[in-house]
Amino acid sequence: MRFDLVVCFLSFKQHKFISIIIHGIVNHQVLTTIIMASSSGNYINEGWQQYPFPSQVNAASFVSIKLSDKSNYVAWVEQIWGLLEIHDMLGFIDGTIKKPRQNHGSRTMADDTAFEAKCREWKRSDTLVKGWILGSLSENAIKTVVGQNTAHDVWKMLQFIYTTYRDPVSIATIDATEIASQQYPYPSHVNAASFMSIKLSGRSNYVPWRKQMLSLVFSHDMHGFIEGSLKRPETNNGPNPKYLAWKRSDVLVQGWIFGSLTEDVMRIVVDLNTAHDIWNTLYIKYTTPLAPIISANNDYDKYIPLCRAIELGDWEKAQEYFNQDERTLTDKLDQKGNSALHIAIKNHVNITFLENLLNQINPESLPTLVNDGHYHPLQYAVYYENNVAIEKLVQTYPHLLFTPETDEMPLMIAASYSRRTTFDYLLKACKQYIELNPKDVQINPFKGKTGFLLIIVTLMGGFYDAAYDLLNNYPELTMENDPHPGEALIYLAGKCxxxxxxxxxxFYQRFVYSHLRAEIYNLGVTSKYPDIENQETNKVTSKSYVYQVMERVHVKFWKALRHVSHINDLYMDKVKHHKALTVLKFVCEKVGKLKYSGGKDYETALIVAVENNIPEVIEHITRAIPQSIRTMKDNTYTLYHLAIMNRCENAYNILVYEMNYHKDLLYGTPFFNIESLNHLAGKLAPQDKLNMVTGAALQMQRELQWFQEVRKLVMTNESKAEGIETPIMVFRREHEDLRQKGEEWMKYTANSYTITAALIITIVFAAAITVPGGNNGDTGKAIYKTKPSFIVFIVSDAISLFTATTSLLLFLSILTARYAIDDFLYKLPKRLILGLVMLFMSVTTMLIAFGATLYIMSGQENSWILIPISVVTCLPIASFVTLQLPLLYDLISSTYGRGIFGKQSELRITS
Known part of the structure; x- marks a missing residue:
């Protein structure tokens, strides 16, 4: 025990914690924590390695920042996270490494002893992590976590304190970090094991491992971190938010790579700092030839004439080389390892050349003709979409369809690159030649895990009808034996x-879309229209003959309109939507019937669907798997929290207004109280959601609408507790910058319209004084006062003057407004709407008055002059409407429209 105390004291001295020891009971917890971490080792069997215990680590080398307040929280998290990640200890703070639990069944004394030892081992590692965290806190920060039992509890409490409520000092840093994080994607929800089935062990499996890793990083836009195009931002003085966001994403890619390496390979790259360095090191290590190739260029140079002849499709000249040396038929002819057949396929040579070449090559040798990219001829033809070559190769040697490497099957490649024509042909060929496939050597694409992978890549390619056909016609594709049976749902949830x-x-597109008929009978979708072309099957006898004729005309009319480009685009959209929905329903039903205890991929899919704002996926997953509605992200955020945080109105509407029997989830969430939803609504929306609304003032209005909507959902106590901000305080602080931008936008817009209104007032006032046609010298009255054209002039000029004056006053009221936050909801938009309407009326009547003046002055005897006057008058009116109507429409729909909340079932296809 004395030795443990000495170790503890030295550890405290090394970590500069001596000043904490002498400060009473708060710091006594730190001492106790460290003592427990070191002394509990007496109870642990050295053979156990389930819970890491890197006690030799000098935490101060990783964590140089003392967490004192919100201003340095982000930088502190980055350092702590890096320390824990590099030593495989993250599970103790994110809750994935949980405290062992004992089974309630029959147990022996040996079982109890082993369980107690296991608990002590977990406690030792958890206490070590807790000591690292406590050792990097200031005295004030330690006081906030006194009494927390585990490292996970300490972490969550700090996260709650320093991220839920932000003070003005830290808001700039944190907001900058949030904006920077959008530049660097961070798909932390991705299950990398779903993509990486291969562990890189050496040169022998590097190529397939590399292709799997490229598929993973490209599908999530992370390839810039391994290519080096997303370079490390500069870090000058203090933490740079862009660097923190970049580092977080780069570490994620590093984790994906590290997780797919064996221990021997891991030792090669463990000391490298970036994903780009790791990727390049592995590439150089496992692609460099084992022995140097002497005079490689000279060897290939002699084949240049032959390669040229193949590229030109000159069979006679190429045959001369083949006759001189038969090895050139199968030898590698260029630096990429391509054979004559590869070169012919790449250049889409004529069919005669290809047939002659295939006749010269032994069909059984075709699988061995592999270039440096590990592509045999059929794979190469699929890659370059040479459908003629594909057909000839399949006819020559069908075994090429069934490549032993699952993800390199030609069928899989076609789906991955969304090549529908090629995919359809290869799928048909696989069905035709499946009996040629030896069960003990190669693979069956319609069974087991290979078949399930085919479903995944088919969905990735967007071939929903093909995926449905495979799921429906091949019972062997059941997901019961797959470790991630709900993975298909993740891909469906990500296809926004x-x-x-x-x-x-x-409005026009919605009208056309609703009347188009999506003909997708092969998916089993029943059309809402009867079969009017087959009278024998039409059983609707109650309808009149006239009605049936009208219905026939209706269908034929919309079918004819599909020849119009933009209408056909809407039709194709509707067909795609129906196909995706049908596959979604089918997969949900399959997953809902499974009885498994593995990873709950449907939870990940549901989280992705909420964050992507896709109510169709939410509806069908929760309908097939009722318990999924209780899904939580990071054991903290319910689906309601995610919808509000990400401002996903479609997801929010279906959760609140169409699944209201689950509102109990609003209240029973850990680490949150009843005010949490309102605080989340009070925070600033993600930038991509703000950009969906035009103008800072309308963005502010949308944020106020969200805040009021959530306040109606969860009524809270607005009284301020000590040290705790109310939701409205959070809203005002978070939106102060947006309020200022909204004020600037409103003033700039109103000022521009004020100038226009003032000019119109000047013009029409002068026109009223200067009477067209002049006055009678005796009476002083207008000469043409009895003419209809003069009456039109007087009325139009008066309306223009009054409406322009009204709009000027309205715009002036906007310029002099107080610009309180609540004013952006109705008061300011209402004034801008009325001002624009008055200004539009003023411009229109002013031009009518001007046209009447022209007619009075020159058209009394020529009525035809009204035609050019009317045409010319319409031009400025049309220009004004075209340029300003979108803004007016946005203002009216946002202020007085139906709103974004409530049941929105008409905005999606539900069946």
Whole structure:
């Protein structure tokens, strides 16, 4: 025990914690924590390695920052996170490494002893992590976590204190970090194991491992970190938010790579700092030839004439080389290791040349003709989409369809690159030649894990009808034996453009879309129209003959309109939406019937669907798997929290207004009280959501609408508790910058319109004094006062003057407004709407008055002059409407429209 105390004291001295020891009971907890971490080792069997215990680590080398307040929280988190990640200790703070639990069944004394030892081992490692965290806190920060039992509890408490409520000092740093993080993607929800089935062990499996890793990083826009295009931002004085965001994403990619390496390979790259360095090191290590190739260029130079002949499709000249040396038929002819057949496929040579070349090559040798990219001829033909070559190769040697490497099957490659024509042909060929496939050597794409992978890549390619056909016609593709049976749902949840709710159609497009008939009978979708072309099957006898004729005309009319380009685009959208929805329903039903205890991929899919604002996925997952509605992200945020945090109105509406029997989830969430939803609504929306609304003032109005909507949902006590901000305080602090931008936008807009209104007042006032046609010298009255054209002039000029004056006063009221936060909800938009309407009326009547003046002065005897006057008058009116109507429409719809909240089922296809 004396030795443990000495170790503890030295550890405290090394970590500069001596000043903490002498400060009473708060710092006594730190001492106790460190003592427990070191002394509990007496109870641990050295053979156990389940819980890491890197006690030799000098935490001060990683964590140089003392967490004191919110201003340095982000930088502190980055350092602590790096310390824990590099020593595999993250699970103790994110809750994934939980305290062991004992089974309630029959147990022996040996079982109890082993369980107690296991608990002590977990406690030792957890206490070490807790000591690292406590050792990097200031005295004030330590006081906030006194009494927390585990490292996970300490972490969550700090996260709650320093991220839920932000003070003005830290807001600039944190907001900058949030903006910077949008520049660097961070798909932390991704299950990398779903992509990486290969552990890199050496040169023998580097190429397939590399292709799997490229698929993973490209599908999540992370390839810049391994290519080096997303360079490390500069870090001058203090933490740079862009660097912190870049570092977080780069570490994530490093984790993906490290997780797919064996221990021997890991030793090669463990000391490297970036994902780019790791990637390049592995590439150089496992692609460099084992022995130097002497005079490689000279060896290939002699084949240049032959390669040229193949590229030109000159069979006679190429045959001369083949006759001189038969090895040139199968030898590698260029620096990329391509054979004659590869070169012919790449250059899409004529079919005669290709047939002659295949006749010269032994069909059984075709699988061995592999270039440096590890592509045999059929794979190469699929990659370059040479459908003629694909057909000839399949006819010559069908075994090429069934490549032993699952992800390199030609069918998989076609789906990955979304090549539908090629995919359809290869799928048909696989069905035709499946009996040629020896069960003990190669693979069956329609069974087991290979078949399930085919479903995944088919969904990735957007071939929803093909995926449905595979799922429906091949019972062997059941997901029961797959470790991640709900993975297909994740891909469906990530396909935002595959659903109606993701499309922002205007009124005209919505009208056309609703009347188009999506003919997708192969998916089992029943059309809402009867079969009017087959009278024998039409059983609707109650309808009149006239009605049936009208219905026939209706269908034929909309079918004919599909020849119009933009209408056909809407039709194709509707077909795609129906296909995706049908596959989604099918997969949800499959997953809902499974009885498994593995990873709950449907939870990840549901989180992705909420964050991507896709209500169709939310509806069908929760319908098939009712317990999924209680999904939580990071054991902290419910689906309601995620919808509000990310301002996903479609997800919010379906959760609140169409699943209101689950509102109990609003209250029973850990680490949050009843005010949490309102505080989340009070925070600033993500920048991409703000950019969906035009103008800072309308953005501010949208934020106020969200805040009021959530306040109605969860009524809170607005009284301020000590040290705790109320939701409205959070809202005002978070939106102060947006309020200022909204004020500037409003003033700039009103000032521009004020100038226009003032000019119109000047013009029409002068026109009223200067009477067109002059006055009678005797009476002083207008000469043409009895003419209809003069009456039109007087009325139009008066309306223009009055409306212009009204709009001027309204715009002046905007310039002199107080610009309180609540004013952006109705008061300011209402004034701007009325001002624009008055200004529009003023411009219109002014031009009518001007046209009447022209007619009075020169058209009394020529009525035809009204035609050019009317045409010319319409030009400025049309220009004004075209340029200003979108803004007016946005203002009216946002202020007085139906709103974004409530049941929105018409905005999506539900069946």
């Amino acid at each position: 453009d595959a659903y109606r709710s993701a499309k922002r159609y205007n």
